[in-house]
Amino acid sequence: xxxxxxxxxxxxxxxxxxxxxxxxxxxxxxxxxxxxxxxxxxxxxxxxxxxxxxxxxxxxxxxxxxxxxxxxxxxxxxxxxxxxxxxxxxxxxxxxxxxxxxxxxxxxxxxxxxxxxxxxxxxxxxxxxxxxxxxxxxxxxxxxxxxxxxxxxxxxxxxxxxxxxxxxxxxxxxxxxxxxxxxxxxxxxxxxxxxxxxxxxxxxxxxxxxxxxxxxxxxxxxxxxxxxxxxxxxxxxxxxxxxxxxxxxxxxxxxxxxxxxxxxxxxxxxxxxxxxxxxxxxxxxxxxxxxxxxxxxxxxxxxxxxxxxxxxxxxxxxxxxxxxxxxxxxxxxxxxxxxxxxxxxxxxxxxxxxxxxxxxxxxxxxxxxxxxxxxxxxxxxxxxxxxxxxxxxxxxxxxxxxxxxxxxxxxxxxxxxxxxxxxxxxxxxxxxxxxxxxxxxxxxxxxxxxxxxxxxxxxxxxxxxxxxxxxxxxxxxxxxxxxxxxxxxxxxxxxxxxxxxxxxxxxxxxxxxxxxxxxxxxxxxxxxx
Numbered sequence: 001x002x003x004x005x006x007x008x009x010x011x012x013x014x015x016x017x018x019x020x021x022x023x024x025x026x027x028x029x030x031x032x033x034x035x036x037x038x039x040x041x042x043x044x045x046x047x048x049x050x051x052x053x054x055x056x057x058x059x060x061x062x063x064x065x066x067x068x069x070x071x072x073x074x075x076x077x078x079x080x081x082x083x084x085x086x087x088x089x090x091x092x093x094x095x096x097x098x099x100x101x102x103x104x105x106x107x108x109x110x111x112x113x114x115x116x117x118x119x120x121x122x123x124x125x126x127x128x129x130x131x132x133x134x135x136x137x138x139x140x141x142x143x144x145x146x147x148x149x150x151x152x153x154x155x156x157x158x159x160x161x162x163x164x165x166x167x168x169x170x171x172x173x174x175x176x177x178x179x180x181x182x183x184x185x186x187x188x189x190x191x192x193x194x195x196x197x198x199x200x201x202x203x204x205x206x207x208x209x210x211x212x213x214x215x216x217x218x219x220x221x222x223x224x225x226x227x228x229x230x231x232x233x234x235x236x237x238x239x240x241x242x243x244x245x246x247x248x249x250x251x252x253x254x255x256x257x258x259x260x261x262x263x264x265x266x267x268x269x270x271x272x273x274x275x276x277x278x279x280x281x282x283x284x285x286x287x288x289x290x291x292x293x294x295x296x297x298x299x300x301x302x303x304x305x306x307x308x309x310x311x312x313x314x315x316x317x318x319x320x321x322x323x324x325x326x327x328x329x330x331x332x333x334x335x336x337x338x339x340x341x342x343x344x345x346x347x348x349x350x351x352x353x354x355x356x357x358x359x360x361x362x363x364x365x366x367x368x369x370x371x372x373x374x375x376x377x378x379x380x381x382x383x384x385x386x387x388x389x390x391x392x393x394x395x396x397x398x399x400x401x402x403x404x405x406x407x408x409x410x411x412x413x414x415x416x417x418x419x420x421x422x423x424x425x426x427x428x429x430x431x432x433x434x435x436x437x438x439x440x441x442x443x444x445x446x447x448x449x450x451x452x453x454x455x456x457x458x459x460x461x462x463x464x465x466x467x468x469x470x471x472x473x474x475x476x477x478x479x480x481x482x483x484x485x486x487x488x489x490x491x492x493x494x495x496x497x498x499x500x501x502x503x504x505x506x507x508x509x510x511x512x513x514x515x516x517x518x519x520x521x522x523x524x525x526x527x528x529x
């Protein structure tokens with residue numbers, strides 16, 4: 001072996017070490033990143049070796065083929081072909097039933113029995129966006145920290161000593177800030193109560209050393225990679241144990257084929273203060289850990305269940321009983337565990353849900369509840385339509401059990417992200433929607449909703465044709481009502497009965513209505529077109 005070839009190999013090894021230190025791939029044959037890493041190294045070696053070979057050819061005036069480079073090209077081509085063949089064999093085309101059973105879904109769920117009546121003292125009304133604003137505001141109060149650190153956007157929702165909170169780490173603001181603060185570390189993290197909005201910086205006796213914003217060997221993912229070189233890391237979450245000690249929860253992933261049909265294999269519980277970690281089988285994970293399975297993974301597996309349960313070809317052609325998840329999702333807390341909620345809709349995307357699933361993010365136990373009705377974004381639009389003149393935006397709904405019925409609960413926020421109103425929407429009939437000013441409290445909003453819609457349940461609607469003699473508008477608790485007379489009877493109508501038609505009703509208009517009577521007043525529930 002001549003010196004120039006030795007030089008090419010040494011230079012490639014040096015390049016490999018630098019590339020590994022920067023990109024941190026898992027040394028695992030099922031990881032797509034590993035093959036990308038090997039491919040870059042081989043391309044680098046081919047370039048260096050061919051440059052060296054060309055120089056030797058010019059010096060010796062010999063025109064020969066670089067056999068080693070040709071061999072490497074053939075080897076890379078063989079690896080690519082093998083990659084493709086293995087993934088075709090492991091794909092849903094041949095394994096539809098295995099993809100459909102990636103997650104076990106109980107389809108016998110009874111919502112009113114399985115899910116307890118909502119406790120408004122434990123309902124996480126604050127979404128992630130609102131939590132971020134509160135966390136940033138709390139950080140701004142700590143003058144000696146605000147110039148050195150920033151708040152991470154993780155905001156993991158967890159249950160902590162029977163409270164529902166979001167926690168997130170604090171990160172170094174820059175390389176210089178890391179250098180000047182590295183000795184003491186980051187002595188705190190942010191906590192925001194998802195129920196009442198209380199936010200605080202939880203201080204620590206010893207500072208956090210390993211974070212994603214740290215550099216060199218203090219970087220979180222680099223520390224993890226050096227400790228577990230063959231593990232494929234899933235979505236990392238930040239949690240605290242029952243004593244308030246911070247940990248990073250790192251699920252490890254296994255694949256079928258190369259990058260296909262991912263599943264959580266084990267879970268690393270990493271102490272960012274000491275750098276110590278333990279790896280657990282999923283069934284042995286400490287009970288205080290809430291996030292073993294990421295929302296994206298659960299949704300991917302539920303979609304596979306909905307697509308392939310009747311075979312691969314049915315998922316493309318007949319699409320009989322093919323369903324998938326709706327676009328958004330939210331988190332709910334039951335029995336001290338965090339659950340993922342998302343709707344299930346037909347593949348035709350007809351803006352309606354067939355039902356919804358609740359998935360335990362620690363155990364992956366998943367239940368489907370049949371509840372045909374509005375999908376979440378239709379419910380959000382319905383709530384926004386009641387206050388369209390205010391341009392409020394609805395948060396993604398929480399799903400609650402309100403008097404035995406699945407009900408959407410959401411916040412309506414202004415352009416600054418402040419919660420101005422609450423909205424309740426009936427899942428099975430999104431025309432049943434009620435908004436209420438947030439200053440009155442969530443209980444007042446609930447009572448207004450129940451008074452509006454529970455009062456009509458079980459009552460027979462009557463039909464009438466009336467001529468409008470007077471019509472007046474009034475806003476009560478943030479809701480617009482119309483008061484109509486026809487010369488002999490009085491009528492009340494919520495704007496939501498027909499929000500695009502009612503504002504244009506004038507004197508002498510003729511209306512065909514359905515109503516029920518209460519306290520000598522006729523409550524209009526429908527205007528016929």
